[in-house]
Amino acid sequence: MKRFHFIALLLITTLSVNAQVQLVFPDSVGWNVLNENEELNFQVKTHPDVKKHFSIEGVDGLGINFDSLGNFSWKPSFDLVDRVSKTKDFSVIFQAAFADGKRERKTITFTVKHVNRPPVVEELPVFYVRQSKENTYQISSDFVYDQDGDPISFRSSQTQLPEGATLSSQGQFTWTPSRLQFANLKTNPLTIEFIVQDQPDKAEKKGQLHLAQTQLDLPSEIQILPIDTLFTIKEDETLNLRISVSDPNGDDNVRSVGFIASDKRIPTAAFKENTQLLYEFTWTPGYDFVDDAQTALTPELTFFALDKSNNRTQKKVRIKVLDAENMIKKDALLFSKYRSNLIDCMVLLQQLDRNQKQLNQDYKKAKKGKKNRSIVNASLGAVTGFTPIIVDDPTSAKAVSGVGGTTVLTLGTLEATEVIGRSKENIMDKIKINIDLRNKVQSSGDDFARKYALKNSRRSPEFDKDIDKLRANLNDQRIVLLELDAYNKNLGHIDDKDIKKVFLDYGDETK
Incomplete structure (x- = not known):
């Protein structure tokens, strides 16, 4: 029974070590949808729970706080989403680095909704009027405005307005004071309260207009x-x-x-x-x-x-x-270039892996050789007899042959590789070239996949330059020395999961 428990424990431990670690995010519906000025807090975890170090990419200018323990905090500012668009998506990459050097990355898209704010009403300058004249005052957007850029309208209770005065929905105050009204203004200035309402959400704010004397004429x-x-x-x-x-x-x-x-x-x-x-x-x-x-x-x-x-x-x-460049088509084209070049890296890596396996087999055969074998092809006149004598020596295997009874010819045992016409040193050189090329292609592919995982990064001028650098590694002149079969690629169907297995930082953001 104890032995059975030990085997079960060993099996569970092995499965947990070999299992792929996954990033765990909140699973509630709409957890990644939030409003402007609304704080979002959560902690990224891993399954299984192992020692890791978290980091995040693509958060420049967003005000996102994310520490190495996986604690995420974000309160989007009011000006992050405009009133016309209503919503805006922001994609970031979460990454967990583990003690064994491996990493796990995941792209999360947050949707931020626009939040309407009521209009801002500052203190207005005094409006001066004249007697028996139609006085018009337009409330300026310098003093009454909406921070979201919403259209605003004005209204006022009729009990707040002096007789004969009107306040239009555009904030235009009109009044022609009588003689008595003008006289009263001189000693008792009027204060009119009004309400500013934004459209179409109808958020309101109160303001005041102070009346004394002067006149503005606003034509239709x-x-x-x-x-x-x-x-x-x-x-x-x-x-x-x-x-x-x-x-x-x-x-x-x-x-x-x-x-x-x-x-x-x-x-x-x-x-x-x-x-x-x-x-x-x-x-x-x-x-x-x-x-x-x-x-x-x-x-x-x-x-x-x-x-x-x-x-x-x-x-x-x-x-x-x-005329504008179609960014939707351009992003799709750039993603296609990003993906196809990584697939080319995968193809070359597959070929190099197969070639490495074959070279290892060839080297084992060459190293083994064929012991105690020699070739004699000589004619020394009249040969009366041929007697091979095998001498066993732990340091050197020798074959001593007697020719003609009086002439002795000694030949060192030939390596099998020399017998079949191939040198193990040549095979070793190819193995070194194969390993160096594979490391170089894997490293450049990892760098390329990580740098251009997001679509915004692929729009940069450096994208095509880095493609040229990547292609240069794929067309290394030493590949010719390996004599790879250019037509034996065995690609099959390659999806994004296959690419991500080879290049962990691969990103599939296309929109």
């Missing part, structure tokens, strides 16, 4: 933010314009707002209404918008507003769309 117009007449973007970039419509007769006087595009491929769905007088234009051209034979296209957009009297106000902008 369409305002486009950012303020410009020509916008230049690439095919894969998103243009986001905020359009606000102001009317001296009040919000209700605006009947319709829209746009006309010179290029029919610009969809009407790109124009969206947030409030009655606040609109947004969001458009991404796409890689097929500019023809391959062209470098750019410049469509024209005409934004218009119609009031109830059919008075038309319009403003034109042009969008210069530059």
